[in-house]
Amino acid sequence: MNTALGIIGYPIGHSMSPVFQQAALDACGVDARYMAYQVAPDEVEEFVNGLRQPAVLGINVTVPHKLAVMPFLDEIDDWATEAGAVNTIVNRQGRLTGHNTDGYGFLRALRESAGFEPRGRRTLVLGAGGAARGVVLALAREGVGVLTIANRTPERAESLAQLARNRGITSSPIPLPGPELIESAATAELIVNCTTIGMTHGPGEDETPLPGDAIPPTALVNDLVYNPIETRLLREAAQAGAKTLGGIEMLVYQGAASFEMWLERPAPVPVMLEAAIRAMQSRI
Ligand SMILES: NC(=O)c1ccc[n+]([C@@H]2O[C@H](COP(=O)([O-])OP(=O)(O)OC[C@H]3O[C@@H](n4cnc5c(N)ncnc54)[C@H](OP(=O)(O)O)[C@@H]3O)[C@@H](O)[C@H]2O)c1
Incomplete structure (x- = not known):
């Protein structure tokens, strides 16, 4: 397995994304691992530059880095520009684009x-x-x-x-x-x-x-x-x-939009929703 996906934040332990994104990858038979990366504010530039390698499809971005990643991207779409925040980065042949799927x-x-x-x-x-x-x-x-x-x-x-x-x-x-x-x-x-x-x-x-x-x-x-x-x-x-x-539906649909950008195929939304709900129930 050499395809990489994930989410960066600081801290990152609370994120639900690894649960439902991995469930989606597995359900679609995609041989990839979705990881949670705890990245300190002074490590953001180096981390983002490292995403240009061929094995990386992209990442999600959560607090506090949604604005901080923007200067290190090659292009930012209209939704992210208007929102002043990037929650999805896509890597296409070393070119990084920033999006906001919220x-x-x-x-x-x-x-x-x-x-x-x-x-x-x-x-x-x-x-x-x-x-x-x-x-x-x-x-x-x-x-x-x-x-x-x-x-x-x-x-x-x-x-x-x-x-x-x-x-x-x-x-x-x-x-x-x-x-x-x-x-x-x-x-x-x-x-x-x-x-x-x-x-x-x-x-x-x-x-x-x-x-x-x-x-x-x-x-x-x-x-x-x-x-x-x-x-x-x-x-x-x-x-x-x-x-x-x-709120769990919006959470899953914004993640499904990221999945669809990275993999250029429909996301298995019911699988993602079920995984998110199950994980949330087990946290209570
Ligand atoms: N479902 C999803 O996909 C999704 C996505 C994003 C966020 N969320 C959720 O949305 C919520 C807000 O997130 P955010 O990023 O917008 O947070 P934020 O930027 O910190 O904004 C918090 C908002 O809550 C208000 N607030 C906080 N405590 C309050 C209190 N005691 N009384 C009255 N107002 C209070 C704040 O009012 P002031 O302006 O007066 O401080 C502000 O309007 C969080 O629960 C987050 O988990 C869900």
Whole structure:
């Protein structure tokens, strides 16, 4: 076996990617190993240059290196340039290209796992960090309807709303929490949690960014948090009669997009999803 794939981060022990990417490689009979590489910030340049060798198909990139890898690549695609972050590097005959599959993974999860078409739909995004930026850019590309962005730090919500307005989307920032949040949720057709609230070992473990009684039964609630698989937000949304979508689908679809770029063949998404869910359940 001499084909190499993997993920770099610092630290990297928490990453789910090796589990579902290896499952995909095995299911497709590809003789390759997907490894996790812990790379310190001062080793990034040397590591990226080492990816030009023929045995390497490419790698995924996670925190804190998504921006740091960019100067060492030969080309960066539109999604990664807009997001200001690379999560996938492809090696073709020593030429390295940078991509960002988060937005694509988010949209594919919405469409394929929840049957939801975002064009023209009134949407509430909770949070304004890195994940929210990718989600807002993806929604703006698809011509989402009125877009409200709720965040604890108001300046970050305003700057994301401005990003959406620059792309022709009607968008405004509101505080999280607050009465405007409850008001905005009441008419939202799509609610996406991009905060870390509800995340295992996070600051707001088993908390929710939005009270259950503020969730309309007609909405789709997508929580990007994937650990735990069922967050309090998703539990309360289901109790309110709303449709729900967890974060593990986006995680797998963004990885499937990387797989498809490296191997130029369809990714076995059901296999990847099953491996990710099984691994997550065994972590609890
Ligand atoms: N499913 C997937 O594929 C996928 C992909 C990417 C990320 N995620 C998940 O998405 C979540 C966000 O990731 P990120 O990279 O965007 O993180 P980030 O850049 O650190 O942003 C964190 C966001 O959470 C908000 N927040 C944190 N603690 C809060 C609190 N106690 N009260 C109110 N707001 C709070 C922050 O508000 P301030 O701006 O006020 O600090 C900010 O908006 C994580 O759980 C991550 O695992 C999932």
